[in-house]
Amino acid sequence: MRSKPVRLVMYHILAAGGALLMLYPVLWLVMSSFKPSTMIFSTAESLIPSPWIWENYVQGWKGIGGYTFSTFISNSLIIVVLSTIGVVLSSALIAFGFARLQFWGKSFWFIIMLVTLMLPHDVVLVPQYILFAKLGWLNSFLPIIIPNFFGAPFFIFLMVQFIRTLPHELDEAATIDGCGKFRLFYRIILPLIAPALATSAIFSFYWRWEDLIGPVLYLNKPEMYPVSMALKMFLDNDTLSNWGAMFAMSVVTLIPVIAVFFAFQKYIVEGISTSGLK
Template sequence: MQTKNMRKIIYHVLVGGFAILLLYPVIWLIMSSFKVSQRIFITADSLIPDPFVLSNYVQGWQGFGDYSFGTNINNTVIFVILVLIGHIISCSLIAFGFARLKFAGRSFWFAIMIMTLMLPYEVVMIPQYIIFAELGWLNSLKPLVVPAYFGHPFFIFLLVQFIRTIPRELDEAATIDGCNTFQIYYRIILPLIVPALATTAIFTFYWTWDNLLGPVLYLNSPSKYTVSMALNMFLSNETASNWGAMFAMSVVSLIPVFIIFFIFQRYVVDGISTSGLKG
């Protein structure tokens, strides 16, 4: 009994120490947001702000020009919602087709789709930019949102694996009851893949919220800047960077991320673990 208790103590000490090690950068970021900007790196080895100031949050929220940081948050929320809706609809439909429908070349097209996971974004970045420029979509959310309505290979694969765990007998029973293919999708399959859809939504939120490269490529007007672009504007190669304001707004931008994670973390675990099974 003593040996078992000792193992538990050692385990919790090690896990707790590892958790503190992982959380230290976040703690340092939060504490540095209350330091005077010029002293952040001078006192980088100390977590305690001296002096303790709130001006970084005031300056950061004021933003740049006529647009406050709240404008950037609103732009990002709209961006995230549109992409999230696109991924949920397109990926679930495509995954249903690969998992349940029989058509010529299904295995071939599924393999091609999986291969695109290994394709770096830098390879298609310039061709996509040229296409969107020809369409007149620059300086708008269209180049960032419209591709989401044509599926994402990672989420399609995740949902395909999840759908394959659902017994086909349910499809056959629904067919006997008079359901067509689309009715099977939204009445039978869609309600049963909610954990995988939640995982898709959460990862879409994370990846879209902190996306910098896409908005930098396609957005030119400050009124349309996202959170990641606004944070980047606090840094300057010509004048002194406002590190305090950037750290303060970084903390603000992390609040939605933490809220979403703590509320929906159970769905992430359920969605990924179940998708790894094969029925």
């Protein structure tokens, strides 16, 4: 009993040390956003800026190429919101089919879906590019948004596991009351899998917000760039890179991510833990 307080103190010390180790890069990023670009990578400089340079945020928000950073944030929001809505709804519908409906080759197609989950994304980049080029979708948001309306293997698997935990008696009661398959889906199943939907939406938000490969491949106009490409524009191999402005806008782009995490943290834990109970 006497050793319990000692173990508790040691646990908190180790946990605090681990948290500090994980948060140090973010802290360094925030502090560097208030330093001149010439002093950011100087080993003689301390972590705390002296003096504090707020001009980095002003310069960063002015943007590049005549477009303010608000334009890039708006583009990212368009891509993220539409992609998230599409991937969550389509994945939920597909997961409902695998978990509740009986059809020929159900196990086979479920395995095929899992195989696509294990397939490296880089393998399909060239075929997708050729397909979208023939469709005339290049230099638009369509190649980045439309594929999300056909589901995502990770989210489908997550929701299938969640739906399988729901009692089948709910389906039988709804069918007796006259519900068809689609009405059963959106009136009974969809409200009950809200934690899985929220978890999928949050992960989709993160992945789409930080995506760089898609915009690099399909977007050529600066006015259509999302924040991931806008940050890259602050770096120039021929002239002096504006590291201060880039770090300042990196901090700005972290605000939505952090806000979404803290607002929906309980849904992430609940959605993943409940899906794994089966």
